[in-house]
Amino acid sequence: MKQPELVFVPGPGIGHIVSNAEFAKQLLDRDPRLAITILVIRTPITPEVDAYVKSLVSSPGNRIRYIILPLEDPPSLELLVECPENYVTLLIDGHKQCVKETIVKHVVSFSGLVVDFFCTGLIDVANELNVPSYLFFPSTAAFLGLMLYLPTHYEKLGKSFDILDTEISDYDIPTYAHHVPASVLPTVVLDKEIGFECMMKHGSRFREVKGLIINTFVELESYAVDTLASDKKNPKVYTVGPLLDLKKARGVEHERIMSFLDTQPDSSVVFLCFGSMGGFEPTQLVEIAVALERSGQRFLWSIRQERAKEKMGVINGFSNLDEILPQGFLERTKGRGMICGWAPQVDVLAHQAVGGFVSHCGWNSILESLWHGVPIATWPIYAEQQINAFEMVKDLGLAVELKLGYRSGCGVLVSADEIEKALRSLMDKGNPLRKKVMEMNEKSRKAVVNGGSSYDSMGSFIEDILSKNVH
Known part of the structure; x- marks a missing residue:
């Protein structure tokens, strides 16, 4: 044969x-x-x-x-x-x-x-x-x-x-x-x-x-x-x-991010990352920054520019964050927060310091977060992410609802109050969602052996x- x-x-x-x-x-x-x-x-x-x-x-x-x-x-x-x-x-x-x-x-x-x-x-x-x-x-x-x-x-x-x-x-x-x-x-x-x-x-x-x-x-x-x-x-x-590419990333930015996470307490950092084609206008970035500062949460935040529709490739980060974010934000959050452009998502989610993930709800990202037992707050942007977020929150009860129907370019500004509320819920150690996510973490690993x-x-x-x- x-x-x-x-x-x-x-x-x-x-x-x-x-x-x-x-x-x-x-x-x-x-x-x-x-x-x-x-x-x-x-x-x-x-x-x-x-x-x-x-x-x-x-x-x-x-x-x-x-x-x-x-x-x-x-x-x-x-x-x-x-x-x-x-x-x-x-x-x-x-x-x-x-x-x-x-x-x-x-x-x-x-x-x-x-x-x-x-x-x-x-x-x-x-x-x-x-x-x-x-x-x-x-x-x-x-x-x-x-x-x-x-x-x-x-x-x-x-x-x-x-x-x-x-x-x-x-x-x-x-x-x-x-x-x-x-x-x-x-x-x-x-x-x-x-x-x-x-x-x-x-x-x-x-x-x-x-x-x-x-x-x-x-x-x-x-x-x-x-x-x-x-x-x-x-x-x-x-x-x-789950089919996942769990190979470790390399590079200077990777080392800088891992060094930051190594200094943080276990399950204390919220990771904000919206995929290779997900980004926001400066006005929305300001609301996110205000929410992060008011919440008091430790954070790792991957910032990308909002993509133009005719450019469907990977988008770039901003070069002038001091001018975009609230005055003094970077200095006031130094030590408990870090901003990057590209982020090695799999390695970040695998790190013991990470306790929550604000995500665009791409399916690969959801599977990675469950594999590592990191709960998600939903902020969909494009493709089928809105209905993924809906399923995770409503059908499966495995995510915190930040937004469900948000779309890139929709003109909606998500307020700092909404974001802060979701961050506090996501990082609340007493939230029963955490137990459900950890149970699914175990089931995901058993499924493939x-x-x-x-x-x-x-x-x-x-x-x-x-x-x-x-x-």
Whole structure:
């Protein structure tokens, strides 16, 4: 029997590549009978992806083959401003022929295509080459349920979601235990012109694959996973998370941050970090600074500028904080607070001094925080972060609500009073939330070891792949 080879095609953002690469690595660690190639689709606006992939290729013990595809005539950047999700979809669809030719040329025993959720157009390639396709979903099981629900919603109501709808204020989406208010739905599905149709097309194709592979674990999202698995219209569900890249960072800034944390008492520091594309205007930074000072909390604060929509890459920090923040703030908080630009998030969350995390609620960040037992206060900014925050607060009871429906560029100023209240709740050692988070911390680690739910589910996926290759 030839060595069966899977081909992965992640979405073009680093967050997507991270979880795809970690899943591929764990598959190869579990079973040497498999081979895996990851095809990397680039964009004109994510130059950092090339460097990240090169670091993966050169990492010790790497057994994954990475092929960076040539950039095929990308869509106009005007489409990116109009709807980033549609831009990425068109970009990937434009690579269909290139993906097919690359597989035919480089993959000897092609046994399955694993596509990210923006890559459903590539299911056609798997069909043409007569191999099964699988969806790798790097976000929550509940959000996957929302994607599957989009065609049903349109069939029922004949329209997209509407945040201004006076007749319907919330929606009964099967994978959420509570009705979901329109205010926390992802911005893209509230876009009646392009976004909703784009995502509905993806959702409608999810059921064409042979399996749904989700970066979650049953103990965390039992309601959503059970709902997906019990629907006979859905493909087989594999829960394989948490998939985390826990490699330690390096560099001068890393050493400076770790040295600061080393001087702080255990569980005393609140970490504020909003992802590689999350930032705020100066007026909002002032409110955060006032809240931090009034709360008396020790803090590590990663500050980035608010990103321009047409620049979807990593954003930069401010160079003139003295002019932006309240006069004397940096001096008054010296010793108990530190401000940085980039922050080594995994290493910070792993540090014993960190006791709380004000987060944008990207799914990778949520999984990292639970893995390290650090409770979150929710401050979503973009993508599906609002509905992630909703699930964490309302369905799972695992986060402090700071904001749920906040969106980048929405023009809303979150007051220092709101922020201070959330900080005090988050860092309150008597908050019962802390016990729940620590319990989930233990469950997350048990899920991925021998006998755990995700370990067994990954084993089931491997056996399904190998059984299709018995000759």
